Amino acid sequence: MKKNWPGRGLIWGFLVLLAIICLASMRGSDLGSPGALLNYLGRVTGILGLAMLLLAAALIARVPGFDRHFGGLTKLWKTHHFLGAGALLLLMAHPVLLALGAAETSLSAALSTLFPPLSNIGTWLGWGALLFMMVFLAPSFSFFGQPEYQRWKWIHRLAGPAVILSLAHILYFGRTLTAGLDMALWVVLALLAVGAVVWRLILSGRMGSLRFEVAEVASVANNLVELSLKPAGRRKLNYQAGQFVYLTPYDKSLDAGYGEEHPYTISSSPTEDRLRIAIKDLGDASRAIRTIQPGSRVHIEGPYGDFFPSDPDKGDQPAPPELWVAGGIGITPFLGRARHLAATGQSLDICLVYCVQDEARARFLKELESLAEQIPGMKLITHYFYREGPLDGEFLARHCPELDQRSVYICGPLPLTDLAKNLVINAGVRRKDIHTEEFELL
Amino acid sequence: MKKLVYTAFVAFWASIFTLVSVQALSDHKKEPSDEESLGTYTLEEVAEHDSLDDCWMAIEGKVYDFSNYIPEHPTPPSVMKPWCGEEATEGMRTKGYGRDHSPAAWEMMEDYLVGRLKEE
Numbered sequence: 001m002k003k004n005w006p007g008r009g010l011i012w013g014f015l016v017l018l019a020i021i022c023l024a025s026m027r028g029s030d031l032g033s034p035g036a037l038l039n040y041l042g043r044v045t046g047i048l049g050l051a052m053l054l055l056a057a058a059l060i061a062r063v064p065g066f067d068r069h070f071g072g073l074t075k076l077w078k079t080h081h082f083l084g085a086g087a088l089l090l091l092m093a094h095p096v097l098l099a100l101g102a103a104e105t106s107l108s109a110a111l112s113t114l115f116p117p118l119s120n121i122g123t124w125l126g127w128g129a130l131l132f133m134m135v136f137l138a139p140s141f142s143f144f145g146q147p148e149y150q151r152w153k154w155i156h157r158l159a160g161p162a163v164i165l166s167l168a169h170i171l172y173f174g175r176t177l178t179a180g181l182d183m184a185l186w187v188v189l190a191l192l193a194v195g196a197v198v199w200r201l202i203l204s205g206r207m208g209s210l211r212f213e214v215a216e217v218a219s220v221a222n223n224l225v226e227l228s229l230k231p232a233g234r235r236k237l238n239y240q241a242g243q244f245v246y247l248t249p250y251d252k253s254l255d256a257g258y259g260e261e262h263p264y265t266i267s268s269s270p271t272e273d274r275l276r277i278a279i280k281d282l283g284d285a286s287r288a289i290r291t292i293q294p295g296s297r298v299h300i301e302g303p304y305g306d307f308f309p310s311d312p313d314k315g316d317q318p319a320p321p322e323l324w325v326a327g328g329i330g331i332t333p334f335l336g337r338a339r340h341l342a343a344t345g346q347s348l349d350i351c352l353v354y355c356v357q358d359e360a361r362a363r364f365l366k367e368l369e370s371l372a373e374q375i376p377g378m379k380l381i382t383h384y385f386y387r388e389g390p391l392d393g394e395f396l397a398r399h400c401p402e403l404d405q406r407s408v409y410i411c412g413p414l415p416l417t418d419l420a421k422n423l424v425i426n427a428g429v430r431r432k433d434i435h436t437e438e439f440e441l442l
Numbered sequence: 443m444k445k446l447v448y449t450a451f452v453a454f455w456a457s458i459f460t461l462v463s464v465q466a467l468s469d470h471k472k473e474p475s476d477e478e479s480l481g482t483y484t485l486e487e488v489a490e491h492d493s494l495d496d497c498w499m500a501i502e503g504k505v506y507d508f509s510n511y512i513p514e515h516p517t518p519p520s521v522m523k524p525w526c527g528e529e530a531t532e533g534m535r536t537k538g539y540g541r542d543h544s545p546a547a548w549e550m551m552e553d554y555l556v557g558r559l560k561e562e
Binding site: 108 | 454545
């Protein structure tokens with residue numbers, strides 16, 4: 001049952017190895033004086049920072065299935081985000097350390113290290129890369145407030161020039177590692193990064209996305225619709241219950257979001273002919289999509305996510321009992337899974353705790369109740385915030401027997417996810433048995 | 443994470459701004475140059491100092507004694523050895539692979555100045 005995600009381990013392992021190689025490449029003269037040591041540290045922060053930047057770029061490929069090596073796309077984005085943060089921190093330290101190293105000679109040497117004559121192209125390429133990084137990462141780290149999604153996406157494309165300028169910069173200056181190793185490192189990382197960008201911007205549209213047609217738009221509530229899509233191309237989407245896709249609508253009558261991709265959870269069972277996607281009004285594009293016309297075309301890329309086990313019923317061993325905690329629209333992956341269990345006639349010991357503000361917000365409740373009747377072992381418990389207050393351990397224990405024996409799946413807003421996680425840990429659930437899916441892609 | 447990155451971002455610009463302003467505010471008057479009082483040497487005289495223990499170089503019309511600097515230089519001594527006793531402007535300007543030394547290195551070099559090269 002324990003999930004194994006080699007992706008993150010490989011990346012951090014590679015960076016640790018690179019740090020060790022840098023340490024091994026240290027020369028006696030690098031310890032000759034404080035200035036020499038600062039200069040050495042300045043160079044090493046540059047190498048590690050650039051490696052992190054290129055690895056972060058390599059992760060944007062978003063090839064369906066690849067994200068499972070990271071525990072799903074949201075966890076892969078988290079790794080990408082950490083790499084980006086690490087790259088910016090190290091690459092800001094890089095010029096400051098080099099300047100401080102030169103300050104041992106004189107203040108003007110420090111300044112001319114930072115701002116040399118224009119003929120010193122290498123340094124200015126580095127400045128260009130760093131300034132581009134600050135601009136394209138400013139919205140990611142909310143330097144100046146929370147950005148709007150499409151604007152953030154547009155600004156984030158400046159990562160391209162930043163990567164190119166930083167590679168040109170290292171071509172000028174690489175001298176810390178031995179020449180062959182230096183070249184091999186940057187060529188491999190640059191190829192990974194460029195390959196990822198080429199896939200994302202050029203190939204994924206043709207090879208990775210599938211054509212569908214809107215067959216039906218069902219209004220579940222005033223701010224929630226469920227789209228039924230039928231395949232319009234030759235290839236079918238192979239997915240598992242609870243995964244999600246990026247959907248791009250091509251309906252010119254939409255007020256917003258034409259040709260823009262957004263991530264949405266699949267709510268259908270993989271056995272169904274049609275793909276169903278539940279969409280809550282959370283922004284301009286998801287609000288506009290309520291008026292999408294049946295018959296219009298959409299592109300689907302995916303599936304992504306690694307929320308539920310791909311094979312819960314292993315051979316003769318019965319599947320372990322489960323606890324599902326859903327918050328608001330976080331019900332959709334569970335809805336997909338319950339529909340799938342019912343469609344395939346499986347039985348499973350499940351406690352589904354559905355947390356919503358009040359009765360009016362309990363979307364799909366009727367269908368869930370009927371699914372709970374169809375699936376032997378499934379129990380549906382609603383938790384209304386207005387009546388019960390925040391979810392607590394006593395509530396869980398009262399409704400869900402043998403809590404500590406269960407595999408736990410949590411999907412909902414971040415505060416609920418954190419709360420539910422703490423509650424089940426306190427109830428004795430092992431961390432490796434807790435699986436979360438976050439909606440916020442950072 | 444966001445706070446940490448933002449704090450580092452502010453700290454970065456604060457330290458750059460501090461360096462620039464300290465430099466701008468500090469006294470610009472250079473020490474009176476004592477280059478005049480230094481001797482002049484011919485290339486033949488420079489050529490007599492051609493070992494790692496006694497290493498002089500002529501660079502852009504000036505003569506330097508790098509004997510004490512060689513252990514501190516980032517590359518192994520063998521890289522500098524061929525330039526001892528020579529006109530070494532090319533070595534300084536290209537490092538042997540087309541890259542100039544940094545402005546800081548050019549400035550640091552002045553500490554090892556011993557005289558001017560006699561024009562022939």
